[in-house]
Amino acid sequence: MGSAAEQTYREVMTIEPPAVTTPLEQFSRDFVFGEVWSRPGLSRRDRRWVTLTCVAAADAPGPIEDHVYAALNSGDIELDAMLEFVLHFAVYCGWPKASHLEMVIARQWHRIQREQGREPAPWPVLDNATLGPNDWEARLARGVEEFVDVNLVPAPPAETPYRHAGILNFVFGHVWQRPGLTRRERRIITVACVAIDDSPTPLTTHVGSALRSGDLTKAEMDEIVLHFSAYYGFAKGEALHDAAEK
Amino acid sequence: MGSAAEQTYREVMTIEPPAVTTPLEQFSRDFVFGEVWSRPGLSRRDRRWVTLTCVAAADAPGPIEDHVYAALNSGDIELDAMLEFVLHFAVYCGWPKASHLEMVIARQWHRIQREQGREPAPWPVLDNATLGPNDWEARLARGVEEFVDVNLVPAPPAETPYRHAGILNFVFGHVWQRPGLTRRERRIITVACVAIDDSPTPLTTHVGSALRSGDLTKAEMDEIVLHFSAYYGFAKGEALHDAAEK
Amino acid sequence: MGSAAEQTYREVMTIEPPAVTTPLEQFSRDFVFGEVWSRPGLSRRDRRWVTLTCVAAADAPGPIEDHVYAALNSGDIELDAMLEFVLHFAVYCGWPKASHLEMVIARQWHRIQREQGREPAPWPVLDNATLGPNDWEARLARGVEEFVDVNLVPAPPAETPYRHAGILNFVFGHVWQRPGLTRRERRIITVACVAIDDSPTPLTTHVGSALRSGDLTKAEMDEIVLHFSAYYGFAKGEALHDAAEK
Numbered sequence: 001m002g003s004a005a006e007q008t009y010r011e012v013m014t015i016e017p018p019a020v021t022t023p024l025e026q027f028s029r030d031f032v033f034g035e036v037w038s039r040p041g042l043s044r045r046d047r048r049w050v051t052l053t054c055v056a057a058a059d060a061p062g063p064i065e066d067h068v069y070a071a072l073n074s075g076d077i078e079l080d081a082m083l084e085f086v087l088h089f090a091v092y093c094g095w096p097k098a099s100h101l102e103m104v105i106a107r108q109w110h111r112i113q114r115e116q117g118r119e120p121a122p123w124p125v126l127d128n129a130t131l132g133p134n135d136w137e138a139r140l141a142r143g144v145e146e147f148v149d150v151n152l153v154p155a156p157p158a159e160t161p162y163r164h165a166g167i168l169n170f171v172f173g174h175v176w177q178r179p180g181l182t183r184r185e186r187r188i189i190t191v192a193c194v195a196i197d198d199s200p201t202p203l204t205t206h207v208g209s210a211l212r213s214g215d216l217t218k219a220e221m222d223e224i225v226l227h228f229s230a231y232y233g234f235a236k237g238e239a240l241h242d243a244a245e246k
Numbered sequence: 247m248g249s250a251a252e253q254t255y256r257e258v259m260t261i262e263p264p265a266v267t268t269p270l271e272q273f274s275r276d277f278v279f280g281e282v283w284s285r286p287g288l289s290r291r292d293r294r295w296v297t298l299t300c301v302a303a304a305d306a307p308g309p310i311e312d313h314v315y316a317a318l319n320s321g322d323i324e325l326d327a328m329l330e331f332v333l334h335f336a337v338y339c340g341w342p343k344a345s346h347l348e349m350v351i352a353r354q355w356h357r358i359q360r361e362q363g364r365e366p367a368p369w370p371v372l373d374n375a376t377l378g379p380n381d382w383e384a385r386l387a388r389g390v391e392e393f394v395d396v397n398l399v400p401a402p403p404a405e406t407p408y409r410h411a412g413i414l415n416f417v418f419g420h421v422w423q424r425p426g427l428t429r430r431e432r433r434i435i436t437v438a439c440v441a442i443d444d445s446p447t448p449l450t451t452h453v454g455s456a457l458r459s460g461d462l463t464k465a466e467m468d469e470i471v472l473h474f475s476a477y478y479g480f481a482k483g484e485a486l487h488d489a490a491e492k
Numbered sequence: 493m494g495s496a497a498e499q500t501y502r503e504v505m506t507i508e509p510p511a512v513t514t515p516l517e518q519f520s521r522d523f524v525f526g527e528v529w530s531r532p533g534l535s536r537r538d539r540r541w542v543t544l545t546c547v548a549a550a551d552a553p554g555p556i557e558d559h560v561y562a563a564l565n566s567g568d569i570e571l572d573a574m575l576e577f578v579l580h581f582a583v584y585c586g587w588p589k590a591s592h593l594e595m596v597i598a599r600q601w602h603r604i605q606r607e608q609g610r611e612p613a614p615w616p617v618l619d620n621a622t623l624g625p626n627d628w629e630a631r632l633a634r635g636v637e638e639f640v641d642v643n644l645v646p647a648p649p650a651e652t653p654y655r656h657a658g659i660l661n662f663v664f665g666h667v668w669q670r671p672g673l674t675r676r677e678r679r680i681i682t683v684a685c686v687a688i689d690d691s692p693t694p695l696t697t698h699v700g701s702a703l704r705s706g707d708l709t710k711a712e713m714d715e716i717v718l719h720f721s722a723y724y725g726f727a728k729g730e731a732l733h734d735a736a737e738k
Contacts, residue, residue: 023531023718024733031523032726039515058727059305059690062734087269094479095274096306102270103308123267131276161285161472162487170277171480178269199444199485200553226515233725234520235550241516242554305690333653340586341663342686342694348654349693372656374628382620407579407670408594410618416662417587424653440588445551447595448588 005034012037012044013066014073036230042223045076046188050224052085053192054231056101057093064101069108079109080124084180085189091175092193132174140164143173150176150183152209184215188224191216195228195240207243218244251280258283258290259312260319282476288469291322292434296470298331299438300477302347303339310347315354325355326370330426331435337421338439378420386410389419396422396429398455430461434470437462441474441486453489464490497526504529504536505558506565528722534715537568538680542716544577545684546723548593549585556593561600571601572616576672577681583667584685624666632656635665642668642675644701676707680716683708687720687732699735710736 009017009029020026037047048071055063071077077085082105090098113120133139140158147155147168155172158164176186187210194202210216216224221244229237255263255275266272283293294317301309317323323331328351336344359366379385386404393401393414401418404410422432433456440448456462462470467490475483501509501521512518529539540563547555563569569577574597582590605612625631632650639647639660647664650656668678679702686694702708708716713736721729 022733022737023714024721024729027527027718027721028726028730035519054725055727058725058731060727060731061692063727063730083268083270087273090270090273090479092479092481094300094304094482095270095278095477096301096304096309098270099274099309100306102268126267126269126272131272160487160491161287161468162475162483165281165285166472166475166480166483170281175273180269193479194481197444197479197481199481200446201488202481202484222515226519229516229519229725231725231727233546233550233721233723233728234524235547235552235555235723236725237516238520238555239550239552241514245514329652329654333658336654336658338586338588340584340685340689341658342584342689342691344654344658345694346691348652369651372650372653374632376653377628377657377661380626380628380631382623382626386620405615405618406575406594407618407622407672408575408582408590411623411666411670412579412582412587412590415623420657424657426653439586443551443586443588445588445592448591 004038005029008038009033011074013070015070032230036227039223039226041219042227044074046185046220046224047227048076049085049185049188050192050227051231053089053093053189054196054228056089056097057193057196058232059097059100064104065108068101068104069111072105072109073112073115079105080180083124084178087178088175088181088186088189089193091171092190093196130178132177136169139173140168142177143168143171146172146176150209150213151205152212153205187213187215191221191224191240192228192232195236195243196232200239203239203243204246207240208246211244250284251275254284255279258320259316261316278476282473285469285472288466288473290320292431292466292470293473294322295331295431295434296438296473297477299335299339299435300442300474302335302343303439303442304478305343305346310350311354314347314350315357318351318355319358319361325351326426327431329370330424333424334421334427334432334435335439337417338436339442376424378423382415385419386414388423389414389417392418392422396455396459397451398458399451433459433461437467437470437486438474438478441482441489442478444482444485446485449485449489450492453486454492457490496530497521500530501525503566505562507562524722528719531715531718533711534719536566538677538712538716539719540568541577541677541680542684542719543723545581545585545681546688546720548581548589549685549688550724551589551592556596557600560593560596561603564597564601565604565607571597572672573677575616576670579670580667580673580678580681581685583663584682585688622670624669628661631665632660634669635660635663638664638668642701642705643697644704645697679705679707683713683716683732684720684724687728687735688724690728690731692731695731695735696738699732700738703736 006017012033020029051067052071055067072082086098086102110120144155150172156163158168190206191210194206211218211221225237225241225244228240252263266275297313298317301313318328332344332348356366390401401414402409404414436452437456440452457464457467471483471487471490474486498509504525512521543559544563547559564574578590578594602612636647648655650660682698683702686698703710703713717729717733717736720732
């Protein structure tokens with residue numbers, strides 16, 4: 001098992017596999033790399049979204065640096081998509097951890113530029129036009145539409161600040177509509193976020209609509225559940241598993 | 247939208263708003279500062295309790311430093327109240343994160359003294375008398391009373407160590423009775439903590455009693471829900487929202 | 493691998509292993525039961541403390557019920573020790589999740605009594621004398637002593653409510669001194685709690701003192717790291733691992 005697992009490690013982490021000296025390292029090498037990352041059924045880019053969500057939510061300093069580096073250095077995820085991911089992650093797992101993640105991304109991106117002997121490319125410039133329509137009526141109407149489209153249930157009445165200023169104006173009125181990540185990718189990231197969060201209703205809703213929309217097949221969801229469990233543990237993994245079985 | 251959002255940023259964070267270069271920063275400026283912090287319906291001090299709870303629970307190193315600095319530097323929260331907050335937060339979100347938070351508070355408070363060119367004021371001295379009655383029977387009896395007063399339901403029998411040594415002796419027998427924070431402030435902090443924690447019963451209980459006691463109006467709770475969601479994410483925010491609608 | 497893993501499942505969970513139908517269930521059976529629970533180097537009771545901490549912290553409704561049942565039904569953990577665990581867990585992972593855990597313990601304990609056809613044994617009665625010395629000076633002095641004894645570093649000055657009313661009066665002035673769990677068991681539970689929490693300083697401190705005190709050997713800690721990672725995931729597991737390697 002050693003050498004196939006090492007090869008997978010090399011491809012995923014983009015560095016030489018270090019020597020294994022503890023039970024955890026052994027397990028990580030044999031199981032996480034040897035048996036999870038190497039499975040078919042989900043692309044490496046998709047597995048990266050699950051992994052990045054888990055390490056960012058766990059606020060695990062070393063793994064965040066390593067996986068951000070690996071995702072960018074492998075070319076599996078471009079800088080723009082990575083920064084778009086941060087915003088989506090912020091919405092579902094909170095802004096404080098997203099802020100730390102973003103500092104890591106800048107640091108690792110500069111490291112990669114240096115390692116490759118390049119002049120740092122100019123940082124992408126954001127255009128305010130990307131913020132979308134600023135006519136509130138239009139924005140809320142479009143938010144309702146997007147809510148229905150994503151969740152496959154009617155939008156709730158906008159009768160609380162959470163729903164009005166938050167859900168309909170911002171989350172569905174803007175974030176889910178942004179370019180930079182496909183809706184299927186936003187679903188994968190959201191599923192991992194709500195699994196970490198483990199509030200029952202969002203978990204059931206987002207797993208259910210990801211499957212019923214056809215954006216993710218049951219077999220893909222099963223892979224997400226396993227990959228998530230390896231990175232965020234069985235305790236939460238089982239709740240995600242149960243939501244996917246409903 | 248830019249300039250009102252920048253002004254709110256300046257007032258809340260007590261520093262000049264940095265340039266925005268990523269989707270997350272854009273979101274933070276336009277949505278969190280431009281549309282959440284600027285809302286009426288909840289004082290800036292109250293919004294700080296929600297924010298501080300969220301960043302401390304997220305264990306996000308940068309944001310903890312920034313928000314502790316801003317809360318103290320603005321004068322919105324005095325050092326004594328901030329230190330009292332740490333104890334309350336420790337009870338509901340666990341002692342380890344509280345320990346980190348307290349180190350940050352000491353560091354930022356010294357920084358503020360230096361920036362203002364002051365001799366560091368002497369650190370507040372605590373009197374053992376503030377620990378309350380030290381007769382166990384009296385303390386437990388008072389704990390039962392406080393439990394009922396806060397939760398608006400009968401106290402549970404003290405038949406487990408958690409309830410006996412913990413809930414009735416310490417949490418309600420002492421912490422909730424301490425001066426330094428009003429009960430309303432302890433409710434705001436507790437609501438944010440149980441929303442992060444996401445155990446359904448404590449969430450329902452604390453949100454319900456905060457409303458039924460009249461300490462928080464429904465409109466104030468709605469503002470807490472939105473502010474919390476902006477900082478800790480919409481996944482947990484939705485569970486809090488649902489608890490407030492019951 | 494199947495039948496040894498099934499036998500371990502039967503011994504740990506105290507029920508017949510259900511059929512495996514998803515990748516996650518397969519992984520759980522083969523890896524978690526087949527390769528983690530079956531390892532030597534840590535007793536089954538010790539592995540239960542790690543597991544119970546992880547499922548309780550994850551707020552995973554199904555796994556909490558299953559593991560509480562299994563721990564009590566196997567006889568590995570007595571009701572008294574389980575209830576003592578709840579208080580210790582509350583301190584480090586917060587009271588709300590502890591409250592849910594305690595409800596589950598009562599429910600599963602009654603279920604076991606019924607399944608065994610017994611009259612429910614009377615619930616243990618607690619004596620106020622177990623709350624310890626009620627002279628504040630004596631209690632704080634004893635708290636300082638216990639702090640030093642557990643942490644192997646000087647106690648901090650009691651100059652904040654968190655340290656005065658909290659750490660020295662309650663956490664070390666009382667909880668760590670209670671009978672019902674050995675200090676070594678409190679260390680195992682604390683290590684799992686601070687690993688979940690992800691604050692760097694408490695993690696380093698508690699892992700370090702557990703090792704330097706001789707209460708846990710490095711080989712035992714390695715087993716804890718692996719067992720923890722299986723239940724709470726690699727993202728947090730790696731931070732625990734790194735703390736143990738320092």
